[in-house]
Amino acid sequence: xxxxxxxxxxxxxxxxxxxxxxxxxxxxxxxxxxxxxxxxxxxxxxxxxxxxxxxxxxxxxxxxxxxxxxxxxxxxxxxxxxxxxxxxxxxxxxxxxxxxxxxxxxxxxxxxxxxxxxxxxxxxxxxxxxxxxxxxxxxxxxxxxxxxxxxxxxxxxxxxxxxxxxxxxxxxxxxxxxxxxxxxxxxxxxxxxxxxxxxxxxxxxxxxxxxxxxxxxxxxxxxxxxxxxxxxxxxxxx
Ligand SMILES: [Zn+2]
Numbered sequence: 387x388x389x390x391x392x393x394x395x396x397x398x399x400x401x402x403x404x405x406x407x408x409x410x411x412x413x414x415x416x417x418x419x420x421x422x423x424x425x426x427x428x429x430x431x432x433x434x435x436x437x438x439x440x441x442x443x444x445x446x447x448x449x450x451x452x453x454x455x456x457x458x459x460x461x462x463x464x465x466x467x468x469x470x471x472x473x474x475x476x477x478x479x480x481x482x483x484x485x486x487x488x489x490x491x492x493x494x495x496x497x498x499x500x501x502x503x504x505x506x507x508x509x510x511x512x513x514x515x516x517x518x519x520x521x522x523x524x525x526x527x528x529x530x531x532x533x534x535x536x537x538x539x540x541x542x543x544x545x546x547x548x549x550x551x552x553x554x555x556x557x558x559x560x561x562x563x564x565x566x567x568x569x570x571x572x573x574x575x576x577x578x579x580x581x582x583x584x585x586x587x588x589x590x591x592x593x594x595x596x597x598x599x600x601x602x603x604x605x606x607x608x609x610x611x612x613x614x615x616x617x618x619x620x621x622x623x624x
Contacts, residue, residue: 413427445474
């Protein structure tokens with residue numbers, strides 16, 4: 387499921403009563419589509435005059451809706467962020483981001499509520515491929531013997547990727563021989579201008595090193611399958 391603001395707000399109120407004695411002040415909730423986190427509590431640390439300490443203010447609770455996640459994971463994400471909020475709103479200082487205070491509260495809520503909150507949530511293989519495969523495009527970067535480079539966007543189905551790969555390498559259709567094809571899965575909108583088809587038409591690229599593929603996932607072509615090689619720099623974590 388992908389949570390709505392109302393859903394998160396309802397869970398927040400429920401967990402606030404159940405695990406924090408209703409002590410947490412209401413907090414603005416925002417949905418995020420950013421990469422790199424499932425949830426986040428942001429706030430400002432403001433200095434309180436010359437000889438007094440800092441105060442945490444202007445809290446926002448952000449929950450990521452980029453991926454369709456199972457409901458228990460969303461609930462645990464909300465709880466995880468509520469622990470951060472609990473510590474920060476009380477102006478406590480933990481030993482680290484997920485320090486002793488955080489771990490004590492996490493253990494308590496896991497025990498009392500039979501939850502499975504963790505420090506860092508690594509997505510399962512299916513969640514990862516779902517994260518990538520919902521929106522992305524399959525891009526072939528084709529290297530020719532004469533040094534030129536071209537690209538081609540191919541439909542996402544494995545049979546299409548394999549068929550196009552074999553054809554391009556065997557059909558003598560191009561001015562120069564193809565030496566190598568690198569495959570990528572990317573959601574970068576740059577590639578939306580190229581038609582996705584099975585046609586053996588390759589678009590030559592003048593500056594191949596400037597292609598926005600740094601965050602793309604590699605696709606490894608096998609005999610009869612295509613494997614997604616998840617780019618660790620494009621991984622969702624808390
Ligand atoms: Zn955290």
